[in-house]
Amino acid sequence: MRFNRRGVAMLATLVSVLACSPADEPTPTAAGQSAVDRRAGAPGIGDPDFPRDGNGGYDVSHYDLAVDYTPATKRLDGVTTIRASATQELSSFNLDLTGLDVREVAVDNAPATFTRQSDELTVRPARAIADGAPFTVRVAYSGLPRPASDNANLGTYGFIPTPDGAFVASEPNGSKTWFPNNDHPADKATFDFAITVPAGVTALANGEPAGQPTTSGGRTTYRWRERHPMATYLATATVGKFDLRRGSTAAGIPNLAAADPKFKSSLDSLYTLSGQITDHWATVFGPYPFSSTGGVVDDYSAGYALENQTKPLYGGFQPDETIIAHELAHQWFGNSLTIRRWKDLWLNEGFATYAEWLWAEHKGRKTAEATFKELLNRPATDPMWAYPPGRAKPDDLFNQSVYTRGGMTLHALRRAVGDPTFFTLLKAWAAEHRYGHVTTEQFVALAERLSGKDLDALFDAWLHQPRKPA
Numbered sequence: 001m002r003f004n005r006r007g008v009a010m011l012a013t014l015v016s017v018l019a020c021s022p023a024d025e026p027t028p029t030a031a032g033q034s035a036v037d038r039r040a041g042a043p044g045i046g047d048p049d050f051p052r053d054g055n056g057g058y059d060v061s062h063y064d065l066a067v068d069y070t071p072a073t074k075r076l077d078g079v080t081t082i083r084a085s086a087t088q089e090l091s092s093f094n095l096d097l098t099g100l101d102v103r104e105v106a107v108d109n110a111p112a113t114f115t116r117q118s119d120e121l122t123v124r125p126a127r128a129i130a131d132g133a134p135f136t137v138r139v140a141y142s143g144l145p146r147p148a149s150d151n152a153n154l155g156t157y158g159f160i161p162t163p164d165g166a167f168v169a170s171e172p173n174g175s176k177t178w179f180p181n182n183d184h185p186a187d188k189a190t191f192d193f194a195i196t197v198p199a200g201v202t203a204l205a206n207g208e209p210a211g212q213p214t215t216s217g218g219r220t221t222y223r224w225r226e227r228h229p230m231a232t233y234l235a236t237a238t239v240g241k242f243d244l245r246r247g248s249t250a251a252g253i254p255n256l257a258a259a260d261p262k263f264k265s266s267l268d269s270l271y272t273l274s275g276q277i278t279d280h281w282a283t284v285f286g287p288y289p290f291s292s293t294g295g296v297v298d299d300y301s302a303g304y305a306l307e308n309q310t311k312p313l314y315g316g317f318q319p320d321e322t323i324i325a326h327e328l329a330h331q332w333f334g335n336s337l338t339i340r341r342w343k344d345l346w347l348n349e350g351f352a353t354y355a356e357w358l359w360a361e362h363k364g365r366k367t368a369e370a371t372f373k374e375l376l377n378r379p380a381t382d383p384m385w386a387y388p389p390g391r392a393k394p395d396d397l398f399n400q401s402v403y404t405r406g407g408m409t410l411h412a413l414r415r416a417v418g419d420p421t422f423f424t425l426l427k428a429w430a431a432e433h434r435y436g437h438v439t440t441e442q443f444v445a446l447a448e449r450l451s452g453k454d455l456d457a458l459f460d461a462w463l464h465q466p467r468k469p470a
Ligand code: ARG
Pocket: 153, 154, 155, 156, 157, 170, 171, 172, 304, 305, 306, 307, 349, 352, 398
């Protein structure tokens, strides 16, 4: 809603009428708020598939996370300071946070009251925040973080305690298991981390070290900074015993590989492959978007890897070239270019899967055309054809079709427009939306503009129809 809400709250008798007016937005009201206060920020950012994810009424520019974690007790003490600006007048606003005890909330350094209801923390500043005003909110909290495992198809994700630390991989909405935030990719921000752990334990977050670790009283604080915008699900504070290898890629990008001692033998190949693949993708997709690359192998069998910004995290296995190619392609597609709505997930997973095929092609092992043809041989009854990847379903978000048929969509496009246009398009897509947000419609429009072709039928058949394309 964009009209001025001032005075609406007083007109109590008109509220029910207004609530039914066609101009009204169907967003739910904030937890614990009466429906009368139009200045309450919405408890969801507006993604119809995930109505309670993220929040409305403000835009975060920076997170400053101080996290103190003790693996032996699994206790986390945190202070999160958020810089944001209001996109409406705000008498209250929400943050996403699961479990954990909130001790204190301050807005612009003044104490604020707060309430909790399921995953929503509602903050009521002493004075309403004006539309457009910048503000800071500081939340002090602590407790035993518990990962998310509510949705059958997502496995366990978020902050996952391990015997020697924590495995932190939060896609799609698990960052609220370890810090209060606006937990939806539509709101990206820069991050500073200060992670304090027992001496001898390593803490790995996104971006680059901000100074040397400091130790006092048997505890070490690791500081990291991600200076490029990042979706909350890509934030990590992975803690444990790690062997490290540091250096830079042949093209000069700082490279950090880390492996749990159990995967010590994977460290060198992770380091070398991550460097080679990052450099190669820069020649295919355009300049690497971030200030360092690398990867982390932890001894936790997640059953997946996650493309955590600058430091993909591999869950309990030695990553091979294919999966490293996948996770590093996400640094362009998913991390630099970020989806605004989860339904567009193929823009992440279809691209990263296609990158696997491009890597095999580059290595002379198998052409993308051969991979495509093989998959196209799957019978019309294969479940992939019943799941249109262009509209990922919230209860089956990471369905294989989003990956495989998403990748096939790109190859069908490559066939239709030819290699020169296709590879120009990949670079133009990454360049035009660097550090920004993207939708499927924008990709189709760019493909049509660069090729001069009407591609609606192609994209409709590949992305939207519940059947095998002709
Ligand atoms: N984006 C990850 C990948 O493609 C998958 C993340 C799955 N998330 C989850 N909670 N299972 O490698």
